[in-house]
Amino acid sequence: MKQKRTIDIWTVLSISILVLYLVFLLWPLYNILKGSFTNTSGEFTLEWFSKFFGDPYYLKTLVNSFSVTVWVTILTLVVGYPMAYFFNMYEIKGKAIVQIVVILTAMSAPFIGAYAWIQLLGRNGIITAFLRNTIGFTKMPTIYGFNGILLVLTLQLIPLVFLYISGALKKIDNSILEASENMGVTGVKRFFKVIVPLTMPTVFAAALLVFMRAFSDFGTPLLIGEGYRVFPVEIYRQFLGETGRNYNFAASISVIAIIITSAIFLGQRFLSKYFSFTMKSFNSVERKQAKGIKNFLMHAYIYTILFVAYLPQLLILYQSFQNTSGKIFVKGFSLNSYRVALERMGKSIPTTFYIGGLALAITVLAAVLISYLVVRRPNPINTFVDTLSMIPYIIPGSVIGIGLVMTFNRKPLVLTGTVTIMVVALVIRRIPYTIRSSVAILQQIPITIEEAAISLGASKLKAFFKVTVPMMATGVIAGAILSWVTIITELSSAIILYNAKTTTLTLAIYTFVTRGNYGYAAALATVLSIVTVLSILLYMKIADTDEITL
Numbered sequence: 001m002k003q004k005r006t007i008d009i010w011t012v013l014s015i016s017i018l019v020l021y022l023v024f025l026l027w028p029l030y031n032i033l034k035g036s037f038t039n040t041s042g043e044f045t046l047e048w049f050s051k052f053f054g055d056p057y058y059l060k061t062l063v064n065s066f067s068v069t070v071w072v073t074i075l076t077l078v079v080g081y082p083m084a085y086f087f088n089m090y091e092i093k094g095k096a097i098v099q100i101v102v103i104l105t106a107m108s109a110p111f112i113g114a115y116a117w118i119q120l121l122g123r124n125g126i127i128t129a130f131l132r133n134t135i136g137f138t139k140m141p142t143i144y145g146f147n148g149i150l151l152v153l154t155l156q157l158i159p160l161v162f163l164y165i166s167g168a169l170k171k172i173d174n175s176i177l178e179a180s181e182n183m184g185v186t187g188v189k190r191f192f193k194v195i196v197p198l199t200m201p202t203v204f205a206a207a208l209l210v211f212m213r214a215f216s217d218f219g220t221p222l223l224i225g226e227g228y229r230v231f232p233v234e235i236y237r238q239f240l241g242e243t244g245r246n247y248n249f250a251a252s253i254s255v256i257a258i259i260i261t262s263a264i265f266l267g268q269r270f271l272s273k274y275f276s277f278t279m280k281s282f283n284s285v286e287r288k289q290a291k292g293i294k295n296f297l298m299h300a301y302i303y304t305i306l307f308v309a310y311l312p313q314l315l316i317l318y319q320s321f322q323n324t325s326g327k328i329f330v331k332g333f334s335l336n337s338y339r340v341a342l343e344r345m346g347k348s349i350p351t352t353f354y355i356g357g358l359a360l361a362i363t364v365l366a367a368v369l370i371s372y373l374v375v376r377r378p379n380p381i382n383t384f385v386d387t388l389s390m391i392p393y394i395i396p397g398s399v400i401g402i403g404l405v406m407t408f409n410r411k412p413l414v415l416t417g418t419v420t421i422m423v424v425a426l427v428i429r430r431i432p433y434t435i436r437s438s439v440a441i442l443q444q445i446p447i448t449i450e451e452a453a454i455s456l457g458a459s460k461l462k463a464f465f466k467v468t469v470p471m472m473a474t475g476v477i478a479g480a481i482l483s484w485v486t487i488i489t490e491l492s493s494a495i496i497l498y499n500a501k502t503t504t505l506t507l508a509i510y511t512f513v514t515r516g517n518y519g520y521a522a523a524l525a526t527v528l529s530i531v532t533v534l535s536i537l538l539y540m541k542i543a544d545t546d547e548i549t550l
Contacts, residue, residue, distance in 0.1 A: 017370060018388075021385060028400070028404050029258075029403055031406045036252035036254070058234070064146070072157060072214040073207050077161055080161030081165050081203070085191065086298040086301065089285060089288065091287045091289045092298070100533065102162055103163075104536070107482075108528075109489040110152060114219060114223040115518065117224065118223070119319070143224065149224060155308060158305065165202060167202065172285055177190070204268050215260075218232040218233060218236060218492040231253065231257045232396055235399065236398055239405075247406065250402060257395075257399060316522045321333045327517055336519075341512070351501075352506075354419070355422050355502065359487055360484050362423065364476060367434035367435045367476075370386065375439055397490065398493060401496030404421055419501075422497055425497055426494075433486075450464070450467055481538055488528065
C-alpha cells in the first residue's frame, strides 16, 4: 500500500510568495524593460536610449542626479557622524528630545521641507526679506536649483546617518577603547584610528541608504529645483507630463536609473564585505561627562544642526495657525486653515489610515513569513525570494509606480486607480526593511524551542504562530511602527498611482503646496507630524527604550 504524500505547508507558502513576487514585481519590471526597447509600433528599437544619451538636454539629467546625490551623501556623513559620536560617547542633556526630533526630521516628507525653505529663503522668504529690509543684504545665494535641493536633502537625511552610526557605536566594546587609551591613542587620533574603522561597514550602509533616498527623491527637486532636472522628475514628466506623454521614453529612463542604483548597491556590498569583521560587545561604551568649552561646543553642535534641520517643521506649525486671505498669510491667528483643509481634503486622513493600515498588516505578515523561510527553511526558492525582496530597495519609487501602471492598466488584471494598487506599491517599497529586521530577530531565537513544541504535538504552523511569532513580537511591532511612519509619508510612487478616491494625507499636502495654499498645507502637515510623534512615542514605549537606532 502506497504511503500518502503530504504537502508541506511551508513549501506551499514558499511557492505562493514567489508567485506574488513574479506577478507584482518581476512582471512590472519586465514591462518597463520591454517598453524601453519598443517603439510606438511595438517593434524593437534603441531609439529611446539613443535619444537620452545623444541629447545634452537629457544627459544633463544624469550629471545633475549624480551631483546632488554624491554631495548629499558626503555632507550627511561629514555632519552626521560627529553628531552620533558626541551623542553616544558623552552625556548630552535632553537625550529623549534629541531622539524624537531626529526621528521627526528623518521621517518627514522631504517636499514639506522644500516648500518650508522656500517660505524661509525664497525670493520673498521670511529670512530673505528680513536681511534685505534690515541690513540691506540683497545678494543672498539662491535657494532654488542645486543649492536648495542640496540643503533640503542634506538636512533631512543627516538624522538617518545619525541613527545608523549610533547603532554601530553601541556595538563597540568598551574594552577596545580602554586598550587604545592605555596605548596612548586618545582624542582625535583614536576617533580616526579606532572608532571610524570599527564602524566602516555601517558607514557604507548609511551612505547607500542616503544615496538611494537622495537619488529617488521626487518632491524636493520638483518644488525647489526650478528646472534643475533629475531622474525622478524627468521620469514623472515623461510619463504624466502636461505637454505630452512618452511611456516608452519614461521606461528607458527608468531602466537607466535601475542600472545606476544596482551598480551603486553592488559596489556598497563589495566594500562592506571587504571591510567586514565580527565584533561582540560584552561591555557597551560608557558615556563620559565632558567639561568646559568641550561640553559647550558638543551641545552647541548637536542642538544647532537639529534646530536648523527642524526649522521647517516649526515654521509649518506656526503657519498652520496663521490667518490666510486666499493664498496670502495675514495678521492674526485662528484654526481657519485646519477647518478649510479638513473640509476640502479631510477624507485623506481616514484614507491614509485605511491604505497605510492594510499595507502595514500585509508587510508585517509577509516579512515575518519570508524571514522564517529564509532563516529556518533555506532552499533555492527561499533564497531567490530573499533576493527578490531586496530589489525594491534599489529602485526609485517612481519606477515602481510606472511599472505597476504599465502592467495593471489592462486585462487580465486591471488595478489602476484602486486601493489595491496603492497597497501593493507600499508593500513592495517597504517590505525589504521589515524583512531584514525580522531576519535579525529570528536569528537570535533558538530553533530548539520550536522543535520542542512540534514534538509535543503542535503542527508546524501552530508552533510558528503560537511559539516563534510571540518571541519575535516586540521587535516586529517596534519595526512595524517605524515602517508605518515611512508608509504615511510616501509620495514618489503614490503620486503616479493615486486618484481622487485614494488621495492620502501626503498627497493632499502636496496638492495644496502646488496650488499655493500654504496655510492649508501647513495644517495637514501638522496633522501628519502629530501622527508621526504619536507613532514614535508608541515605538519607544513598546521597545522600552529612550533611544532609537537603525
